[in-house]
Amino acid sequence: MIYGLTRASSAFFLYRLSCTIQRYPGRIGAAVAALLLTGGGGAFAVASLAPDPAELPVRMLSHSVESLAENRMLSELQAPGFSLFRSEQLRSSDTPESLLRRLGVADPAAAAFLRSDRFVHQNMLGRSGRSVSAQTTDDHRLIRLTARWVPDGSGNFRRLVVERTGDGFSSRVENAKMALDSRLVGGVVNSSLFAATDASGIPDAVAVQLAEIFSGSIDFQRSLRKGDRFSVVYETLEADGEVLGSGRVLSAEFVNDGKVHQAVWFQGAYYTPEGTSLRRAYLTSPVEFSRVTSGFKMRLHPILKTWRAHLGTDFAAPTGTAVRTVGDGTVEFAGVQNGYGNVVFVKHRNQHVTVYAHLSRIDVRTGQALRQGQTLGAVGATGWATGPHLHFEFRVNGRHQDPMTIVAQSEAAAPVPPAARPAFARLTANMRVQLSAAALIGQASVD
Secondary structure (H helix, E strand, C coil), X not given: CHHHHHHHHXXXXXXXXXXXXXXXXXXXXXXXXXXXXXXXXXXXXXXXCCCCHHHCCCCCCCCCCCCCCCCXXXXXXXXXXXXXXXXXXXXXXXXXXXXXXXXXXXXXHHHHHHHHCHHHHHHCCCXXXXXXXXXXXXXXXXXXXXXXXXXXXXXXXXXXXXXXXXXXXXXXXXXXXXXXXEEEEEEECCCCHHHHXXXXXXXXXXXXXXXXXXXXXXXXXXXXXXXXXXXXXXEEEXXXXXXXXXXXXXXXXXXXXXXXXXXXXXXXXXXXXXXXXXXXXXXXXXXXXXXXXXXXXXXXXXXXXXXXXXXXXXXXXXXXXXXXXXXXXXEEEEEEEHHHEEEEEEECCCCEEEEEEEEEEECCCCCCEECCCCEEEEEECCCCCCCXXXXXXXXECCEEECHHHHHHHCCECCCCCHHHHHHXXXXXXXXXXXXXXXXXXHHHHHC
16 A cells, blocks of 8 residues: 555656656756756766757848948048148248148148248248147148247247138137146266267256256266266146246256265255255356366466466357356446456455456446346457457455355355255155156166
């Protein structure tokens, strides 16, 4: 009896299992596969319980799609799809045709407009060095031409715009504010400072500042060594994202013969990272980055042909080179005087007087107050001079002294004030990071 009930239960269970497999073949197959994959390591073969795809019914579906070119003119499909951009520097010899040719523009109508437009003649043609850029179609017809320049030191720039308007062109001149940014640069000296800064793409105005900043510590005429390194962070003046000029040096480092010199601009002056001022009572030279041709000594006078004491220092420079006062003071005399020719006397504190002779022109007047570095005239060859140079003297209580000795012994200005120390410390920390990055850039360019 019990045996019969057991067989009946087994038969009923097998019947229900068969029905379930036929109803859910996909799910049962997946469950079996999962069980085998996660099982105890035996080898199994799994037979698919799903229907054979070849036996399933097939249906064809079709759907119409509108052509992308339908209801459009062929000329629209062939219209230019991109613009070309190119920039150049204006040359004094440029004509409209030669300029457009260098810019990759082939547009006789644009050339004719540039020849006749007054704004173009006033602000572009014959103005060498100005930045100019052009936007053209892909068949080289002019869309827009832009010239940019800095008219003065106001921090603004001007923009001449020539652009296509329908079948012709229009022009206008706009004023805009320049954006201030900074640039990090490094380099290595192989021959001279200017050769190294040129190789690093540093503007001459920045190179002159670099020499001035460290002029009290480094003799750039005699002390430079091959392999000396420098890093500099300086301001850039940008117009529409394009650099048009350079500004002040913000921080700098110069490694001369293994000795590290550093400077940071803070509240109108340069300081060492420790807060000591790099500004001294007197500049090392009244002419920027010139060379000494005759010192404070006995010499054969080039005109009188007799041995006489040379009571000053001569600096060689081309006629017209700016001459500046080496320290704060007041103009004691400005005019013509004997063998000095055009000469300026500047009275400083402590009964110090400096003399600037043989000038080609005088830019100051008697009684005028001067700040250190202010231009007072230009190099020339007036008076007893055989060629263009500046004769520079230094007098203390009326007696001539060696200018180079007085300048070297001049005291430094006041250090960073105590109240400004926290702000100076933050600026110096940032300066170190920037100079390190600039040094890496310079080393990478050398490698």
